[in-house]
Amino acid sequence: MSVFKRLFRIGQAEAHAALDKMEDPIKMTEQGIRDLKNDLNASMTSLAEVKAIVVRTRRDAENNKKLAAEYERKAMMLLTRMQKGEIEQAEAERLATEALNQKERYAQEAVRLTQEAERQEANAAQLQANVNKIKSTVTSYENDLVTLKARSKTAASTKKINKQLAHMDTTGTVAMLEKMKQKVEEDESLALAYGEMANADKSLDDQINAALSAPSETTNASDSIKLLELKQKMGIS
Numbered sequence: 001m002s003v004f005k006r007l008f009r010i011g012q013a014e015a016h017a018a019l020d021k022m023e024d025p026i027k028m029t030e031q032g033i034r035d036l037k038n039d040l041n042a043s044m045t046s047l048a049e050v051k052a053i054v055v056r057t058r059r060d061a062e063n064n065k066k067l068a069a070e071y072e073r074k075a076m077m078l079l080t081r082m083q084k085g086e087i088e089q090a091e092a093e094r095l096a097t098e099a100l101n102q103k104e105r106y107a108q109e110a111v112r113l114t115q116e117a118e119r120q121e122a123n124a125a126q127l128q129a130n131v132n133k134i135k136s137t138v139t140s141y142e143n144d145l146v147t148l149k150a151r152s153k154t155a156a157s158t159k160k161i162n163k164q165l166a167h168m169d170t171t172g173t174v175a176m177l178e179k180m181k182q183k184v185e186e187d188e189s190l191a192l193a194y195g196e197m198a199n200a201d202k203s204l205d206d207q208i209n210a211a212l213s214a215p216s217e218t219t220n221a222s223d224s225i226k227l228l229e230l231k232q233k234m235g236i237s
Helices: 002-022 025-083 089-166 170-200 204-213 221-234
Strands: none
Touching: 025 089
């Protein structure tokens, strides 16, 4: 059983290694940016919806406050007309009480809606923070992608040049140059030898003609006197 587990682990490791080779950092980064932009669009849609809810809730709360104030005003008008004798007291008090009850209901609804608007505003603030964070992350990733692409091109060029240098047969080239140098030196030596042999093979007539063709050297009179004096000094006759 352990043998099969080991074989499975080896196969799994080889699969991961093959996957690592297939993964392209640039393509992965581009896909990550696309995913983040999709998340950003979804978050902005949610943010817009929540802000719309806040606006509606605030508006409904204000309407309920206005209705509460309106029913309170009506209750006061009923009591005022009762005092003037325009409406019977029992009827006026009944209607005023109903108006006050309505005023209370609208006032409570206004409070509830105000609290709901505050909660939705907190949610909107949290969503806004998430949107800002995603925007910042997208910008950062896009900058990293530009740098990564530049580094990738530089690395590819460097790799290509180094590969070419690694495959250069410098040893063979040096050996060929040394061999060529040796051949040139051998040819030069051989040419010199042939020249010496040519001089050695000159005939007697060639030597005489060479001597006669050479410019004659006339001995200076003063040089002869100096030479005679030196011989006498040395006792040479």
